[in-house]
Amino acid sequence: MSGTSPRPALPQGGRESLEGPDARGRFGAYGGRFIPETLTAAVEELTAAFETAQGDAAFRQEFDQLSKSFSGRPTPVYRADRLTQAAGGAQVWLKREDLCHTGAHKINNALGQVLLARRMGKQRVIAETGAGQHGVAVATVCAKFGLQCEVYMGVEDMARQAMNVYKMRLLGATVRPVQSGSQTLKDATNEAIRDWVTNVRATHYVIGSAVGPHPYPLMVREFQSVIGREARAQMLEETGHLPNVVVACVGGGSNAIGIFAPFYDDNVRLVGVEAAGRGLESGAHAASITGGRPGVLHGSFSYLLQDADGQVVATHSVSAGLDYPGVGPEHAYLHDTHRADYVSVTDQEALDAFHQTSRLEGIIPALESSHALAYTMQLAGKLPAEELVLVNLSGRGDKDLDIVRASSE
Amino acid sequence: MVTRLSATFARLRRNHRLALIPYLTVGYPSRDATPTLVQAAAESGADAIELGIPFSDPLADGPTIQAASQVALKSGVTVAGALEAAAAARTRVDLPLLFMTYLNPILSYGLDRFCRDAHDAGVDGLIVPDLPATESAALRGAADTVGMDVVFFVAPTSNEAGIDAACRAATGFIYCIAVTGVTGARAELEASVIPLIHKVRRHTKLPAVVGFGISRPQHLAALQGEADGVIVASALLDAIARAPQDAEDAVRRFLTRLRPSS
Ligand SMILES: Cc1ncc(COP(=O)(O)O)c(C=O)c1O
Numbered sequence A: 001m002s003g004t005s006p007r008p009a010l011p012q013g014g015r016e017s018l019e020g021p022d023a024r025g026r027f028g029a030y031g032g033r034f035i036p037e038t039l040t041a042a043v044e045e046l047t048a049a050f051e052t053a054q055g056d057a058a059f060r061q062e063f064d065q066l067s068k069s070f071s072g073r074p075t076p077v078y079r080a081d082r083l084t085q086a087a088g089g090a091q092v093w094l095k096r097e098d099l100c101h102t103g104a105h106k107i108n109n110a111l112g113q114v115l116l117a118r119r120m121g122k123q124r125v126i127a128e129t130g131a132g133q134h135g136v137a138v139a140t141v142c143a144k145f146g147l148q149c150e151v152y153m154g155v156e157d158m159a160r161q162a163m164n165v166y167k168m169r170l171l172g173a174t175v176r177p178v179q180s181g182s183q184t185l186k187d188a189t190n191e192a193i194r195d196w197v198t199n200v201r202a203t204h205y206v207i208g209s210a211v212g213p214h215p216y217p218l219m220v221r222e223f224q225s226v227i228g229r230e231a232r233a234q235m236l237e238e239t240g241h242l243p244n245v246v247v248a249c250v251g252g253g254s255n256a257i258g259i260f261a262p263f264y265d266d267n268v269r270l271v272g273v274e275a276a277g278r279g280l281e282s283g284a285h286a287a288s289i290t291g292g293r294p295g296v297l298h299g300s301f302s303y304l305l306q307d308a309d310g311q312v313v314a315t316h317s318v319s320a321g322l323d324y325p326g327v328g329p330e331h332a333y334l335h336d337t338h339r340a341d342y343v344s345v346t347d348q349e350a351l352d353a354f355h356q357t358s359r360l361e362g363i364i365p366a367l368e369s370s371h372a373l374a375y376t377m378q379l380a381g382k383l384p385a386e387e388l389v390l391v392n393l394s395g396r397g398d399k400d401l402d403i404v405r406a407s408s409e
Numbered sequence B: 001m002v003t004r005l006s007a008t009f010a011r012l013r014r015n016h017r018l019a020l021i022p023y024l025t026v027g028y029p030s031r032d033a034t035p036t037l038v039q040a041a042a043e044s045g046a047d048a049i050e051l052g053i054p055f056s057d058p059l060a061d062g063p064t065i066q067a068a069s070q071v072a073l074k075s076g077v078t079v080a081g082a083l084e085a086a087a088a089a090r091t092r093v094d095l096p097l098l099f100m101t102y103l104n105p106i107l108s109y110g111l112d113r114f115c116r117d118a119h120d121a122g123v124d125g126l127i128v129p130d131l132p133a134t135e136s137a138a139l140r141g142a143a144d145t146v147g148m149d150v151v152f153f154v155a156p157t158s159n160e161a162g163i164d165a166a167c168r169a170a171t172g173f174i175y176c177i178a179v180t181g182v183t184g185a186r187a188e189l190e191a192s193v194i195p196l197i198h199k200v201r202r203h204t205k206l207p208a209v210v211g212f213g214i215s216r217p218q219h220l221a222a223l224q225g226e227a228d229g230v231i232v233a234s235a236l237l238d239a240i241a242r243a244p245q246d247a248e249d250a251v252r253r254f255l256t257r258l259r260p261s262s
Helices: A037-054 A057-069 A081-087 A106-119 A133-145 A155-160 A162-170 A185-199 A216-224 A226-239 A254-263 A329-336 A347-361 A367-380 A398-407 B004-014 B034-042 B063-074 B079-090 B103-109 B111-120 B137-146 B160-169 B193-203 B217-223 B234-242 B244-258
Strands: A077-079 A091-096 A124-129 A148-154 A174-178 A203-206 A245-249 A269-277 A293-297 A300-304 A340-346 A388-393 B019-025 B049-052 B097-100 B125-127 B149-154 B174-177 B208-211 B229-232
Touching: A037 A057, A037 A106, A037 A185, A037 A216, A037 B149, A037 B160, A057 A106, A077 A226, A081 A091, A081 A347, A081 A367, A091 A226, A091 A367, A106 A124, A106 A133, A106 A203, A106 A216, A106 A254, A124 A133, A124 A185, A133 A148, A133 A162, A148 A155, A148 A185, A155 A162, A155 A174, A162 A174, A162 A398, A174 A185, A185 A203, A216 A226, A216 A254, A216 A329, A226 A254, A226 A388, A245 A254, A245 A367, A254 A269, A254 A329, A254 A388, A269 A329, A269 A347, A269 A367, A293 B103, A300 A329, A329 A340, A340 A347, A340 A367, A347 A367, A347 A398, A367 A388, A367 A398, B004 B019, B019 B034, B019 B063, B019 B208, B019 B234, B019 B244, B034 B049, B034 B079, B034 B244, B049 B063, B049 B079, B063 B234, B079 B097, B079 B103, B079 B111, B103 B111, B111 B137, B137 B149, B149 B160, B149 B193, B160 B193, B174 B193, B193 B208, B217 B229, B217 B244, B234 B244
Parallel strands: A091 A388, A124 A148, A124 A203, A148 A174, A245 A269, A245 A388, A269 A340, B019 B049, B019 B229, B049 B097, B097 B125, B125 B149, B149 B174, B174 B208, B208 B229
Antiparallel strands: A077 A091, A293 A300
């Protein structure tokens, strides 16, 4: 585990409601709407549609109903006895988002946003994807509703997550290879935004994480916080207690914000785990908060991996879903206000946790989630046996088998 | 206050002449090319010049400007380097110079420091495509301190509130985006830009300048009498890309063909 960076002073105004953001989409100083003017009206329309939908019982009912019958919610929490034993300290519990339809938490947001796109009368849906889990989730919901779906994906990610490319095509989506830049998630996001700028009138852009201009970070949090609401109630029911610590991996931060938000008002420690790649000192990592500084990318102000001149730098993580230089603005705010802690875990530590969880629990985790598991094991070993650590097992590892096999050869 | 931009547009208006504003990516096609190309453009009919500071993730730009930005970044162009290039260009020309850049490089440099240094380099205005008027208070303040113009955009998709916000926040001119899309040379000029200019006229007396896709003499002819100027970016960079060994000649030939001197 690598240490955290020094924290900048609190943004003016100090501790605001953790429920944020304000009307301008700001979580403290972070967030906002840094977008080309061509998108402004569409983003305003989306904000209004989202607010109306949130207040509409019929929308919430449709979301809840499909979350149950289509996505397979609620997902259980699971006491991981052999991981607990191996850690030798606190009890380790897993929130089983790996059991969701399509294999990751990404379906929660995809379902919510595609339902919203339908309400707005948009016939065409676009998305970016890194690991392919978000792309598969969006393609899945679009197939269900008969919407046209195009997914931008960097060619490096298409190679390392080939099975998900095939799945998206099976589901009727068009996968658009992105050749520019580092050919990973950042560049796929650039291309998706350029597509949206060009086709904005008839197209909804389903951003896959808690990033982007307002209202995306808020909207993604709202659709993903079903994870934390369920987990909170389940922990109380099964153990009689809230967890002492909640741990989640952080790429853009959607699974983390989804499990964190319902615990904001509780005396529960929240820990986000970023990808340290080959180590923070190596420069080859994707740890935006622990290794970056605030800047603007993809429509919002948040921590960003950039060089001294403000150019966004190439990132590295063994996990495609964490291989992104930015992070959602609410995480930047949680970091600065000390409501959550951010740490990082290397490729090797994540791979070790991947193997350990597979062997000890019969659960093959996604490489993204393996980052959260690796930190959880280190932490649980230092905590007393009566404490509970809940980790968001954000997805399953089927998509990662080729990478893991190659890494162990 | 009379600025280089306002004086230029006032003179052009009196002469019923469209402002021709070419765009050059700083450090493209080679690291030190920019001051020479600025002079070549000034001598070939340009009325003002936009200098692009390259950014790694230009999300409002199409393939041409993306490629030029990559070339410039690889050759080592920095914000400080762009300021030096502008200062060098300023010793050769007297027309207005504007910087076009995404927000992050200048945020990283420091908005106050950037505006001060740009002003000292002889730059007259700023264009930041990922900074809408509603988020612009900090830059506006930094620019006002040194008397720097800040240009904002209106698009075919803008609603009345968006047009109003851009027109209130802007100084120098209003940038009217001709297409719903990213930058890149296009064969046709969309007719919808004319009503967009008319809408802008109802909100401001500032000049209305059309950009995105402008590439041909017919486009200028169609805008004569409607717009106050045109920005020509990708088509010019495409011409440079076809003859990178003789970029200066490519700039001269492209601009004089686009608007033959009368
Ligand atoms: C299983 C899984 N977990 C986590 C992530 C990272 O995204 P986020 O930080 O938005 O949860 C991804 C992204 O692809 C993923 O597939």
